[in-house]
Amino acid sequence: MTLLANKxxxxxxxxxxxxxxxxxxxxxxxxxVSILFGEVRALNHVSFSVKSNEILSVIGPAxxxxxxxxxAMNRMNDLxxxxxxxxxxxxxxxxxxxxxDAEDVRRKVTMVFALPLPLPMSIFDNVAYGPRRHGxxxxxxxxxxxxxxxxxxxxxxxxxxxxxxxxxxxxxxxQQRLCIARTLAVEPEVILYDEPCSGLDPISTAKVEDAxxxxxxxxxxxLVTNNVKQAARVGDxxxxxxxxxxxxxxxxxxxxxxxxxxxxxxxITGRFG
Amino acid sequence: MSRSDNTVKKFFEKIIExxxxxxxFACILFVILIFFFLAKDGLALFKVSSPIQFFFGxxxxxxxxxxxxxxxxxxxxxxxxxxxAIAISVPLGLACAIFIGEIAPRWMREILKAGVxxxxxxxxxxxxxxxxxxxAPFVKNLFGLPTGLTALTGSIALAxxxxxxxxxxxxxAITAVxxxxxxxxxxxxxxxxxxxxxxxxxxxxxxxxxxxxLGIGRVIGETMAVMMITGNASVIxxxxxxxxxxxxxxxxxxxxxxxxxxxxxxxxxxxxLVLFAITFVINFFADMALHQQKK
Numbered sequence: 001m002t003l004l005a006n007k008x009x010x011x012x013x014x015x016x017x018x019x020x021x022x023x024x025x026x027x028x029x030x031x032x033v034s035i036l037f038g039e040v041r042a043l044n045h046v047s048f049s050v051k052s053n054e055i056l057s058v059i060g061p062a063x064x065x066x067x068x069x070x071x072a073m074n075r076m077n078d079l080x081x082x083x084x085x086x087x088x089x090x091x092x093x094x095x096x097x098x099x100x101d102a103e104d105v106r107r108k109v110t111m112v113f114a115l116p117l118p119l120p121m122s123i124f125d126n127v128a129y130g131p132r133r134h135g136x137x138x139x140x141x142x143x144x145x146x147x148x149x150x151x152x153x154x155x156x157x158x159x160x161x162x163x164x165x166x167x168x169x170x171x172x173x174x175q176q177r178l179c180i181a182r183t184l185a186v187e188p189e190v191i192l193y194d195e196p197c198s199g200l201d202p203i204s205t206a207k208v209e210d211a212x213x214x215x216x217x218x219x220x221x222x223l224v225t226n227n228v229k230q231a232a233r234v235g236d237x238x239x240x241x242x243x244x245x246x247x248x249x250x251x252x253x254x255x256x257x258x259x260x261x262x263x264x265x266x267x268i269t270g271r272f273g
Numbered sequence: 274m275s276r277s278d279n280t281v282k283k284f285f286e287k288i289i290e291x292x293x294x295x296x297x298f299a300c301i302l303f304v305i306l307i308f309f310f311l312a313k314d315g316l317a318l319f320k321v322s323s324p325i326q327f328f329f330g331x332x333x334x335x336x337x338x339x340x341x342x343x344x345x346x347x348x349x350x351x352x353x354x355x356x357x358a359i360a361i362s363v364p365l366g367l368a369c370a371i372f373i374g375e376i377a378p379r380w381m382r383e384i385l386k387a388g389v390x391x392x393x394x395x396x397x398x399x400x401x402x403x404x405x406x407x408x409a410p411f412v413k414n415l416f417g418l419p420t421g422l423t424a425l426t427g428s429i430a431l432a433x434x435x436x437x438x439x440x441x442x443x444x445x446a447i448t449a450v451x452x453x454x455x456x457x458x459x460x461x462x463x464x465x466x467x468x469x470x471x472x473x474x475x476x477x478x479x480x481x482x483x484x485x486x487l488g489i490g491r492v493i494g495e496t497m498a499v500m501m502i503t504g505n506a507s508v509i510x511x512x513x514x515x516x517x518x519x520x521x522x523x524x525x526x527x528x529x530x531x532x533x534x535x536x537x538x539x540x541x542x543x544x545x546l547v548l549f550a551i552t553f554v555i556n557f558f559a560d561m562a563l564h565q566q567k568k
Contacts, residue, residue: 076460081378107462117453120476130461133471179457186461 027052027190027220028073033087035068035077042068044244045087050190053216057235057252058224061267064241066224070192073222074109075102091190107134110188114195116176118167123150123159126167126178130186145185153181154211173204180211191215193223197230209234228268232256240264308549315546318342318539327543333507333518335527335537342540344547346507350424350517351493351548353510354503357428358435358492363485365432366439370484373440374447375469386444393437401498404430409502416514422504425513430498435488442487446480447473479565486559490552496521520544 028050035043043065050056058066068077075096077083089096096105107130118126127146136142146163150156155177159170167178176196183191193212197205212221212234225231231238232252239249240261248255248264259265318327322342330343373385408429409421450473458468474481496519504516505526524541531538 074460076456079456079459103462103464106460110462111460113453113457113460115453117451117457119454119457119472129458129471130463133458133461133463133467182457182461 025052026050027092029088029090029093031088031090033069033072033085033089035065035072036084037068037080038082041244043072046246047087048239048246048249050220050222051237052220053218054236055212055216055221055223055234057231057238058222058241059226059228059231059238059267060241062226063243065244066241067194069241070111070194070222070224073190073192074106074111076106076111078102107186108188109190109192110183110186111192111194112176112179112183112196114198116172116179116196116199118170118175118178118182120168121166122164123167123170123178124163127181127185130182134186146181149181149185150178152184152211152215153177154207154214155181171204173200173207176200176204176208177211180208184215188219190220190222193221193225195225196223198226205230228270240267242267311542311546311549314539314542316543318536318543321536322540327540331509333523335531335540340536340540342536342543344520344544346509347518347520347523347544348547349510350503350507351519351521353424353513353517354427354431354499354519355489355492357424357513358431359485359489361428361432362435362439362488366436366443366484366488367481369436369440370443370447371469371474374444375465375473386441389437389440392433393441397434397495397498398501400430400434401501404498404502412514418514420504420516422502422516423514424503424510424517427499427503427517427519428513430502431492431495434495434498435492438491439484439488442484443477443481446477446484449480450476479562483559483562486555486562490555490559493555494521494548494552496525500525520548524548 026049030049031047033043033046034041046065046069058069060066068083071077072085073089073096077085085097088098091100091105091108094100096109110130119129121129124146127149128142131142131145136145147156147160150159155174158174159178167175170178176199180191180196197208200208209230212223215221223231223234235252237250238252238255240247240255240259240263242263248259248261250260255264256268259268265271327342327344329345330341331345332341332343333346334341369385369389373382373389377385404426405422409426411421412418412423412426412429413421454472454476455468458472459465463471499519500522503519503522505518505522506516507518507523508515510517524544527537528541531541
């Protein structure tokens with residue numbers, strides 16, 4: 001509920017409440033990453049790191065490279081044959097391109113997409129899909145995982161009586177939380193969100209954001225969003241991308257009150273974008 | 274001036290609309306007429322021979338005295354050849370469709386699709402010819418049979434005729450599965466094959482069912498090739514390595530020798546009516562499955 005109240009508050013008030021982020025170990029290190037789609041450069045020599053258990057908001061106008069960057073983190077860009085990447089991304093110190101299998105990377109670094117699209121199967125099967133693929137057959141174990149994941153995504157109470165009905169019959173917000181639950185069921189280390197609330201109403205958005213706050217205890221999360229206010233509400237740190245470059249990254253409070261770069265200032269105050 | 278222009282325009286508009294309407298109705302009318310004449314001549318058989326003798330008679334022998342018009346051996350022949358062809362063409366076609374739709378790189382996909390379409394363009398008589406001269410001796414030697422013209426030979430040849438239909442519809446169904454389903458599965462760490470097997474194929478299942486149905490429709494109605502390579506013995510078949518005779522081949526082979534208006538003539542129409550009913554039902558279910566897919 002606090003989140004709903006915050007919606008109307010100006011950014012500065014909100015950031016005043018933010019606790020300073022303690023120094024934590026680096027979960028992901030991005031070193032000099034460039035991404036090309038054919039001849040088009042989507043990301044240009046970007047380097048930074050993501051800390052354990054933080055929520056990193058990534059903002060930027062369209063074509064700023066933020067989605068390409070996100071999809072590079074779990075090698076979803078591999079699916080596009082025109083895509084090439086240079087530089088390295090390390091998860092817990094391991095190079096995800098050279099030292100890990102794509103499936104392994106995607107299990108540890110999972111993704112929630114912009115459009116909440118459950119798989120065409122029941123709610124239970126949607127959540128159990130990942131664990132089943134990774135070899136869990138035991139029915140009781142699966143049921144446990146499903147319940148735990150749905151609870152963590154704040155969906156359990158709404159669906160516990162109809163786990164066998166189709167996941168596609170849920171409302172938009174419920175579907176997105178189902179997608180989050182499905183992601184949690186594979187016990188990832190990092191969760192990527194690609195504009196997860198772009199199709200949702202404010203109340204569903206608040207519920208998804210609630211879930212994200214709760215998930216901070218166990219997961220590192222990266223949120224790509226077009227909604228600057230959401231970035232301010234949710235992110236511990238915020239990164240601003242513009243035309244494939246990382247303009248600025250820092251604590252959300254600082255970015256939104258005293259950005260170092262004029263372009264960041266212009267974007268967050270709505271002068272362009 | 275412009276006003277009269279408009280009236281002329283409207284007039285032509287009306288005429289063209291009517292012509293198109295007429296054409297649309299004509300198609301339906303033709304189907305109804307064909308069915309009507311088929312039914313009229315086919316049902317005439319039952320004036321001289323009882324439906325029980327026709328539907329349950331175990332012997333087809335128009336030259337016997339009295340003539341025997343039992344459809345069972347022909348029906349079994351058709352069913353056997355069709356089932357055999359489907360058993361061969363469905364696994365092959367499914368694998369082919371998955372490869373084209375999900376695995377092959379783009380340039381290879383184009384070549385393969387063109388190849389499959391070319392396969393559909395081969396006249397059935399050519400397939401019958403190849404079956405007769407190459408496949409039949411092969412089957413004969415492989416199993417040490419007195420003749421290579423068997424139900425199995427027919428099944429193999431017909432499988433090749435059904436494959437283009439099956440592959441192209443299955444491939445459409447598979448590529449129509451939204452990319453987001455596949456990405457959702459892959460993003461959870463599922464492998465490519467797990468995604469195909471657990472998400473893509475179930476999501477495309479109604480299209481896959483429809484393709485099988487249409488493949489059956491294609492095979493059961495096929496005439497020339499089966500007539501050339503199944504041996505044409507109207508006996509109740511006990512194995513795939515025996516000659517059989519299908520309903521289509523019976524009509525094609527005997528129609529030329531009958532007297533118009535004779536019992537034999539009506540019997541052949543009755544066989545045609547049964548064939549029509551079978552293909553109608555199959556197409557109907559295929560259509561239902563395709564509609565399911567669109568939802």
